[in-house]
Every structure is written in structure tokens, then in C-alpha cells.
Amino acid sequence: MNKKVTIVGAGLVGSLCSLYMTKRGYDVNIFERRKDLRKEIITAGKSINLALSTRGWTALKNAGIDNQVRKIAIPVYKRIMHDKKGVLTEQPYGNDGEAIYSVSRAKMNVLMMDLAEKNGANLFFNEKCIDVNFKTSSTTFENTKSKNQQIINSDFIIGADGTFSVVRKKMIEKYNHSFNYNEINHDYKELLIPSAKDNTYLLDKNALHIWPRGDFMLMALANLDGSFTCTLFAPKEGKNSFQSLNNKKNIEDFFKEMFPDFTKLVPDLYSQWNLNPTSNLAIVKTFPWHFKNTTLIIGDAAHATVPFYGQGMNCGFEDCRVLDELLNKHDNLTNCFKEYSNIRKPNGDGLQDLSLHNFIVMRDKTADPKFLLQKQIEKKFSNLYPDIWTPLYSMVSFSNIEYSKAWKIGLKQEEVMQTVMKIPNIEKVWKENQIMEKIKSLIIQ
Ligand SMILES: Cc1cc2nc3c(=O)[nH]c(=O)nc-3n(C[C@H](O)[C@H](O)[C@H](O)COP(=O)(O)OP(=O)(O)OC[C@H]3O[C@@H](n4cnc5c(N)ncnc54)[C@H](O)[C@@H]3O)c2cc1C
Known part of the structure; x- marks a missing residue:
């Protein structure tokens, strides 16, 4: 039976x-x-x-x-970071053609x-x-x-x-x-960027958009109908928190100051804010x-x-x-x-x-030029020695390697990169062979 x-x-x-x-x-x-x-x-x-x-x-x-x-x-092939002036920085997720999917x-x-x-x-x-x-x-x-x-x-x-x-x-x-x-100290709220009139997208649909602002961040992923579902993650209490964003004026001022390009795309921001629940994580x-x-x-x-x-x-x-x-x-x-x-x-x-x-990477580090340089160096090394180094993001998102193993390897990689990033003038010399050799010697130790 x-x-x-x-x-x-x-x-x-x-x-x-x-x-x-x-x-x-x-x-x-x-x-x-x-x-x-x-x-x-x-x-x-x-x-x-x-x-x-x-x-x-x-x-x-x-x-x-x-x-x-x-x-x-x-x-979704890349992250696009939006700074406070609306300037965009791109970071591909993997190698050519590698994507996560919304x-x-x-x-x-x-x-x-x-x-x-x-x-x-x-x-x-x-x-x-x-x-x-x-x-x-x-x-x-x-x-x-x-x-x-x-x-x-x-x-x-x-x-x-x-x-x-x-x-x-x-x-x-x-x-x-x-x-x-264990509830974390941050909550989230969803907001929607509508599609343009002809159902086209107001932002690049093949990217995950992030507005990283330190202790809080906004992100957006495309929907099939031309809109984007966005999520604001912010502390429960304190500065720039859900508790402190409590009236029309301070909510609108907050968005205009922190996410000006986003705010222009969402005319009904305040009504969405009131309509959509704040949820915990x-x-x-x-x-x-x-x-x-x-x-x-x-x-x-x-x-x-x-x-x-x-x-x-x-x-x-x-x-x-x-x-x-x-x-x-x-x-x-x-x-x-x-x-x-x-x-x-x-x-x-x-x-x-x-x-x-x-969370720390997304809300904080993606706005840090030194972190973006670190990722470029890791990518160069990984392309040179794919058998020795798979970037952490790729292990998690583009492979079936066990999470526990990926995390352990990721910690070791981070330790190596902390040493490498301390090399004097790293922003100028990072492409040199000796840097690649240094990483190799550190990782196979
Ligand atoms: C803001 C946010 C963003 C996320 N983004 C991602 C992402 O990008 N990628 C990703 O992989 N994951 C993401 N996740 C996580 C993802 O949504 C969950 O991991 C996933 O939905 C879990 O699926 P599940 O079926 O285990 O649980 P659920 O989706 O919660 O389904 C559980 C089901 O059980 C039913 N149920 C509950 N109690 C009972 C009961 N007593 N009797 C009968 N039925 C019951 C519920 O009604 C529900 O239908 C995100 C989560 C959140 C909150």
C-alpha cells in the first residue's frame, strides 16, 4: 500500500x-x-x-x-546602488550570464x-x-x-x-x-514603484536596486507588470526609525532627503506608507x-x-x-x-x-568604495584561480555548496582580504601579479 x-x-x-x-x-x-x-x-x-x-x-x-x-x-544580473544624489554604481552578481531571479x-x-x-x-x-x-x-x-x-x-x-x-x-x-x-531590531515595510504609463519599467528591471544608508536601507525588485516591489528596512526605534517616522511631514522629508530619486517615482508615497503594514523579522x-x-x-x-x-x-x-x-x-x-x-x-x-x-553588507558596505574594490580584487583572483576561490556570494547564490561550508570558507576569505586591503596603495597596485600571488599564498595556508 x-x-x-x-x-x-x-x-x-x-x-x-x-x-x-x-x-x-x-x-x-x-x-x-x-x-x-x-x-x-x-x-x-x-x-x-x-x-x-x-x-x-x-x-x-x-x-x-x-x-x-x-x-x-x-x-537579475547585478546590484545597482543609488546614493543620496541619485548617482548609480553597478556591481555584477556573478560572471557573465549569471543571475538571480525575481x-x-x-x-x-x-x-x-x-x-x-x-x-x-x-x-x-x-x-x-x-x-x-x-x-x-x-x-x-x-x-x-x-x-x-x-x-x-x-x-x-x-x-x-x-x-x-x-x-x-x-x-x-x-x-x-x-x-x-530572536526578533532583530529592524522592521520592514513594502512600497511600490508603479510602472510607467505604457507598462514599461522606471528603473532597470534586470537589477536589484539598493539605497544603502548605514543603519537603514531600501531595496527594489522588478515585477512582471512593470512595477517594482520595494522594501524599506529600518530600526524599530531611535533615529530614522519606524517609531520616529510618525507623521506626513517627517516621512516625506525623510524620503526626499534619503532617497530623492526613489521619491520622485512614487507619487502616493504617504498613502502607501499608511496602507502597508510594518512587519518584524x-x-x-x-x-x-x-x-x-x-x-x-x-x-x-x-x-x-x-x-x-x-x-x-x-x-x-x-x-x-x-x-x-x-x-x-x-x-x-x-x-x-x-x-x-x-x-x-x-x-x-x-x-x-x-x-x-x-544585512551589514547591503545596508552599509555596498556604499563603501573600499568594499567595492575588495570585491573587484576577489573577482580578479577568482577568475585567475577558480579552483581556489569562489566568491562567497557565488557559493551561496550560484552553487549548491552547503551553507555551513560556504560560511566557513567565506570567513577565511574575509580574513585573507582584510590582510590584502591593508597593503599600502592597494587601490593602485591591486591588479599586479604580486597581489594575486599574495592572496594565493594566504588562502592555501
Ligand atoms: C521581506 C521578505 C523577503 C524575503 N525575500 C526572500 C528572497 O528574496 N529569497 C528567498 O529565498 N526567500 C525570501 N524570503 C523568505 C521566504 O519568504 C520564506 O523562506 C518562504 O516563504 C518560506 O516558505 P515556507 O513554505 O516554509 O513558509 P510559508 O511561506 O510561511 O508557508 C507556510 C504555510 O503554512 C500555513 N500555515 C501556518 N500555520 C498553519 C497551521 N497551523 N495549519 C495549517 N497551515 C498553516 C501558512 O498559511 C502558509 O501558507 C523573504 C521573506 C521576507 C519576510
């Missing part, structure tokens, strides 16, 4: 995971707390857009759906749910998980409309229910798993990510992170690919889930370290 799997949450990761499970011949039921997103009109630009990169694509390809996703993805989270979720259903999963909406019996592998759902409860038995349960996962919460309560929820750590052979957690439920490396979804997709590989490897589910926990947890931690690190 086919194995029966219950997936809690029809978000991006739950939907992709179902595709892997139906491909294995399992009977898959997905229970989602919200109503069916597909029955609402999805307006582009009204939702977060996400950067999809290589490890996400690898997982989509293995599930056989990369080509469908490609149709709603916009390639996708609308809502459009992507709708597509993934359609594909999940088309491939045999049953989707149930307005069904909120309220309890899990880990010993009997049964899940209790409450219908959010009728309040009726039902218990679903299956061979195993996959908790893909996001940052505030009930599956994880119950596991922690019942089995004393380790848990840490948090890191979730827990261990283990499974209970025996009955339950595991995946995606944000296991490793929610801050969005600054654009990797939360990519990491969740990678969880699905790795789980599938482990199911191929093991006949025994207990061993399979144990190995899944053990090998994915360091990568969840690695991603969280990388994400916090990249």
Missing part, C-alpha cells in the same frame, strides 16, 4: 515537498490554514517578491517544474499549489493544524469556518507551516526540543527537526531567517531535495529523518549567519 503523508501548510515549501512525495508514489494530503489563494485576484506588486537562485532552481528542476517557474521569473511570492505560491494538485496531491483549505500526536502520526485540524475538528492519520507528517509552526511548537512542548526565537532556531519516524519540519518552520541573503525559500526548497535524496538512501524512516535533522540543522544555522552578515 502507498505511504500516506500529511503536509501541514501549502506555502512554497509545503507545495514543492508534495511534488517530491507524489513522485515517490505516496498519497499526499496538504492542509492549509488560509483560504485558497487561487480564488482571489492576485495583483502583481501587492506582495513580496523573492530572489530565486541556483539551489532553489536545482530543487525545482529535480521536481520537474523549473520550466513552469521560469515563465514568471525575471533575471519572482512574486503570491504568483509563485499559486503556481506551486496548481502543480501540486495537478501531480496528485489533495489540498484542503481553511484547515488549521491545532495538535499533533507524534506517537500515532496523527494530526488534528480545525476548520476555520465551521470550527469542526478532524483527526488525520498518516504514515508520517511534514510540518511546512512557516515561522510560527504549530507542528514545531507541539514537538517542543511535548519533547523539550531546543528552541530560540526574526530568526528561529530549533533542534531536532524530527520526531522518530513520524514527523519532520521543513522550510521556515525549521529555520526561519532574516531576508537579507534572499535565501529563506531557496533553503526550504533545498530541504525538499535533500529529504528526497535521503528517502532514496534509507529504507528505515527513523534513520532517514534522523540524518535529515543532523545534516540540515548546520545548514539552517549557516544560512542564518550568512543572512545576518549580508
Whole structure:
């Protein structure tokens, strides 16, 4: 008889995971707390857009759906930094043709749910998980409309229910798993740059735009309809914070002073500001990510992170690919889930370290000429010695190297570059052979 799997949450990761499970011949039921997103009109630009990169694509390809996703993805080849005078500086993300991809989270979720259903999963909406019996592998759902409860038995349960996962919460309560929820001091708010009248783009659509300003920053990614979804990240309290931006005048003055070129593109800035919520950002750590052979957690439920490396979804997709590989490897589910926990947890931690690190890079360092020079030097060295040096950004975004390994190598590279950047007149001599040789000697030490 086919194995029966219950997936809690029809978000991006739950939907992709179902595709892997139906491909294995399992009977898959997905229970989602919200109503069916597909029955609402999805307006582009009204939702977060996400950067999809290589490890996400690898997982989509293995599930056989990369080509469908490609149709709603916009390639992003570079960062463009906007300074306070509106002067632009470009920084390519990788080598020629290498890109991350901008996708609308809502459009992507709708597509993934359609594909999940088309491939045999049953989707149930307005069904909120309220309890899990880990010993009997049964899940209790409450219908959010009728309040009726039902218990679903299956061979195993996959908790893909996001940052505030009930599956994880119950596991922690019942089995004393380790848990840490850490909200950072910055919140975010979305804003929209509209399309031009003829639905063309007011900025370069193939770039991620950043307005780096030290303790706060604004960024923008293109949507398919000519608009850009933008996100302001700023401290909760203090100078230039969400708390201090509290009336029309100081909000408009702040934008005019800090982001003048952006402000010219957004005539209804103040009404957007009032309409769009301010949301917080948090890191979730827990261990283990499974209970025996009955339950595991995946995606944000296991490793929610801050969005600054654009990797939360990519990491969740990678969880699905790795789980599938482990199911191929093991006949025994207990061993399979144990190995899944053990090998994915360091990568969840690695991603969280990388994400916090990249916040500083994006909001601060991308405005620093010395940092941009450092990246140019690294690129030259990496082109010369590709076997010895892959830039950290490329390891994370353009490869499937484990996050934990990428982070470790990245720390070593940073140490080397700190020494190199101290060489007198580095801005003049950086192209010389002796600099390249110096880097080589330091990195292979
Ligand atoms: C501002 C921002 C920008 C981001 N940018 C990027 C990016 O550029 N690239 C990237 O890779 N990632 C990015 N992320 C992260 C990405 O959005 C998440 O990692 C991803 O959505 C996680 O998917 P998930 O399916 O695990 O969780 P979710 O998307 O949260 O889905 C969980 C699902 O479970 C359902 N659910 C919750 N509780 C229950 C319950 N009790 N019962 C039943 N169903 C339930 C929810 O309704 C939801 O549908 C960003 C996040 C933010 C906040």
C-alpha cells in the first residue's frame, strides 16, 4: 500500500515537498490554514517578491517544474546602488550570464499549489493544524469556518507551516526540543514603484536596486507588470526609525532627503506608507527537526531567517531535495529523518549567519568604495584561480555548496582580504601579479 503523508501548510515549501512525495508514489494530503489563494485576484506588486537562485532552481528542476517557474521569473544580473544624489554604481552578481531571479511570492505560491494538485496531491483549505500526536502520526485540524475538528492519520507528517509552526511548537512542548526565537531590531515595510504609463519599467528591471544608508536601507525588485516591489528596512526605534517616522511631514522629508530619486517615482508615497503594514523579522532556531519516524519540519518552520541573503525559500526548497535524496538512501524512516535533522540543522544555522552578515553588507558596505574594490580584487583572483576561490556570494547564490561550508570558507576569505586591503596603495597596485600571488599564498595556508 502507498505511504500516506500529511503536509501541514501549502506555502512554497509545503507545495514543492508534495511534488517530491507524489513522485515517490505516496498519497499526499496538504492542509492549509488560509483560504485558497487561487480564488482571489492576485495583483502583481501587492506582495513580496523573492530572489530565486541556483539551489532553489536545482530543487525545482529535480521536481520537474523549473520550466513552469521560469515563465514568471525575471533575471537579475547585478546590484545597482543609488546614493543620496541619485548617482548609480553597478556591481555584477556573478560572471557573465549569471543571475538571480525575481519572482512574486503570491504568483509563485499559486503556481506551486496548481502543480501540486495537478501531480496528485489533495489540498484542503481553511484547515488549521491545532495538535499533533507524534506517537500515532496523527494530526488534528480545525476548520476555520465551521470550527469542526478532524483527526488525520498518516504514515508520517511534514510540518511546512512557516515561522510560527504549530507542528514545531507541539514537538517542543511535548519533547523539550531546543528552541530560540530572536526578533532583530529592524522592521520592514513594502512600497511600490508603479510602472510607467505604457507598462514599461522606471528603473532597470534586470537589477536589484539598493539605497544603502548605514543603519537603514531600501531595496527594489522588478515585477512582471512593470512595477517594482520595494522594501524599506529600518530600526524599530531611535533615529530614522519606524517609531520616529510618525507623521506626513517627517516621512516625506525623510524620503526626499534619503532617497530623492526613489521619491520622485512614487507619487502616493504617504498613502502607501499608511496602507502597508510594518512587519518584524526574526530568526528561529530549533533542534531536532524530527520526531522518530513520524514527523519532520521543513522550510521556515525549521529555520526561519532574516531576508537579507534572499535565501529563506531557496533553503526550504533545498530541504525538499535533500529529504528526497535521503528517502532514496534509507529504507528505515527513523534513520532517514534522523540524518535529515543532523545534516540540515548546520545548514539552517549557516544560512542564518550568512543572512545576518549580508544585512551589514547591503545596508552599509555596498556604499563603501573600499568594499567595492575588495570585491573587484576577489573577482580578479577568482577568475585567475577558480579552483581556489569562489566568491562567497557565488557559493551561496550560484552553487549548491552547503551553507555551513560556504560560511566557513567565506570567513577565511574575509580574513585573507582584510590582510590584502591593508597593503599600502592597494587601490593602485591591486591588479599586479604580486597581489594575486599574495592572496594565493594566504588562502592555501
Ligand atoms: C521581506 C521578505 C523577503 C524575503 N525575500 C526572500 C528572497 O528574496 N529569497 C528567498 O529565498 N526567500 C525570501 N524570503 C523568505 C521566504 O519568504 C520564506 O523562506 C518562504 O516563504 C518560506 O516558505 P515556507 O513554505 O516554509 O513558509 P510559508 O511561506 O510561511 O508557508 C507556510 C504555510 O503554512 C500555513 N500555515 C501556518 N500555520 C498553519 C497551521 N497551523 N495549519 C495549517 N497551515 C498553516 C501558512 O498559511 C502558509 O501558507 C523573504 C521573506 C521576507 C519576510
